[in-house]
Amino acid sequence: MQVEKEIEYKAIGVFKSNYTPETGAPRQGMLRPDETARIEIFEPYREALKSLDEFEYILVFYHFNLTGDWEPIVNPPGSSHEHEFGLFSTRSPRRPNPLGFTLVKLDSIKDGILYIKGSDAFNGSPVIDIKPFLPSVDSVESSINWYVEKELGHHDEDFIDDPEFYR
Amino acid sequence: MQVEKEIEYKAIGVFKSNYTPETGAPRQGMLRPDETARIEIFEPYREALKSLDEFEYILVFYHFNLTGDWEPIVNPPGSSHEHEFGLFSTRSPRRPNPLGFTLVKLDSIKDGILYIKGSDAFNGSPVIDIKPFLPSVDSVESSINWYVEKELGHHDEDFIDDPEFYR
Numbered sequence: 001m002q003v004e005k006e007i008e009y010k011a012i013g014v015f016k017s018n019y020t021p022e023t024g025a026p027r028q029g030m031l032r033p034d035e036t037a038r039i040e041i042f043e044p045y046r047e048a049l050k051s052l053d054e055f056e057y058i059l060v061f062y063h064f065n066l067t068g069d070w071e072p073i074v075n076p077p078g079s080s081h082e083h084e085f086g087l088f089s090t091r092s093p094r095r096p097n098p099l100g101f102t103l104v105k106l107d108s109i110k111d112g113i114l115y116i117k118g119s120d121a122f123n124g125s126p127v128i129d130i131k132p133f134l135p136s137v138d139s140v141e142s143s144i145n146w147y148v149e150k151e152l153g154h155h156d157e158d159f160i161d162d163p164e165f166y167r
Numbered sequence: 168m169q170v171e172k173e174i175e176y177k178a179i180g181v182f183k184s185n186y187t188p189e190t191g192a193p194r195q196g197m198l199r200p201d202e203t204a205r206i207e208i209f210e211p212y213r214e215a216l217k218s219l220d221e222f223e224y225i226l227v228f229y230h231f232n233l234t235g236d237w238e239p240i241v242n243p244p245g246s247s248h249e250h251e252f253g254l255f256s257t258r259s260p261r262r263p264n265p266l267g268f269t270l271v272k273l274d275s276i277k278d279g280i281l282y283i284k285g286s287d288a289f290n291g292s293p294v295i296d297i298k299p300f301l302p303s304v305d306s307v308e309s310s311i312n313w314y315v316e317k318e319l320g321h322h323d324e325d326f327i328d329d330p331e332f333y334r
Contacts, residue, residue, distance in 0.1 A: 006175060006176075006177055007175070007176040007177065007230050007293065007295065008173060008174070008175055008176075009173075009174040009176065009264040009266070010173055010174065010263070010264065011174070012263050012264065045239070045255075045263055047239040047240065047253065048237075048240070048253045048255050048263075049253050049255055049256075050239075050240065050251075050252060050253030051252045051256040052253055052255050052256040054256065054311075054315045054318075055256065055312055055315050056309045056311040056312055057307055057309050057312050061228075061266055061268070063174050070215075072212070072214040072215040072217075073214065073215070073217065084217075085217060085218045086214065086215045086216050086217030086218050086219055087215035088212075088216055088219050088296075088297040088298065088299075089216075089217065089218040089219040089221065089222065089299055090299070091298055091299070091301070095296060096177070096179050096212055096215075096296075097176040097177065097179065097295050097296050099176070099228055099295060099296045101228070101268075101298065103304065103305055103306070128174065128264050128266060129262060129263075130255040131255065131258060132255075132256055132257070132258070132312070132316070132319070133307070133309070133312055134258070134312070134316045135306075135309065135313050135316060136313075136316060137270065138270055138305075138306070139270070139302075139305070139306030139307075140224055140270060140306075142224050142300070142302065144221075144222065144223035145222055145223055145224050145299070145301070145302050146302050146303075148221045148222050148299070149299070149301045149303060151221075152299070
């Protein structure tokens, strides 16, 4: 079976947030749940927002447009380990395909603008897709994942990434 | 701030599963948690798998390469509603950017092949990214999302999508 080599996506909207490469951003948005941001959906896609506001939490997929080249092995900021991790076992933005993913709280939608809380995206990040968060299939109990998450340093209190990490 | 209009991704691997457009697929893979599948990661990306096998559950991002044109309003299969839903409030594969997302159980990794359970992807789907599932930021308690998920029909027992839905 042939695999498509190139996949072309287009921005359906854009993040408006207080985070920039100069300020840094929380490693994951849910670590700052009260931080507000907006997503402006472009006109051709606004009709597709119908009934999304029935959900309290949504999944946002976006493009890390400011990130640097990817590397297969990284040492995530906040990790207490001395050994290094494969990129796919981290949430580093420096990925072969720099696709960002964040679970956010949806406060309201008006005139094609989503008012959200708990995002980690930089201002100006292109948005690729929005999906509802479906608890029955998008979450699972796993003590192993909790443990490894902590080991990898994702719980670290000093959770604002060094801006240098993004260059 | 300028928004990138085109985003180019490339396949980092490919799904090998028992699901095809002829068989259909579960609306969400976790509804068939024991169904096994594989993800073959291409050679340039295999080094980046290091330490991923410490996680029990991972997030897989892939491309719906067989899906049809997107429509802003859909009526998800299994929905008991008579009114229709905006695309972004559903998990239909017919999206402006046909990006698939699935939480799966990772059994093992050997020679660049991920042995997984609970996937919903068709055989041959290009894989775009792999991330660890981090319970502290990727899941949240929301009775509202549980309720709306049920209303939208995502819990429906007859959960194998009509293959016609993908054409």
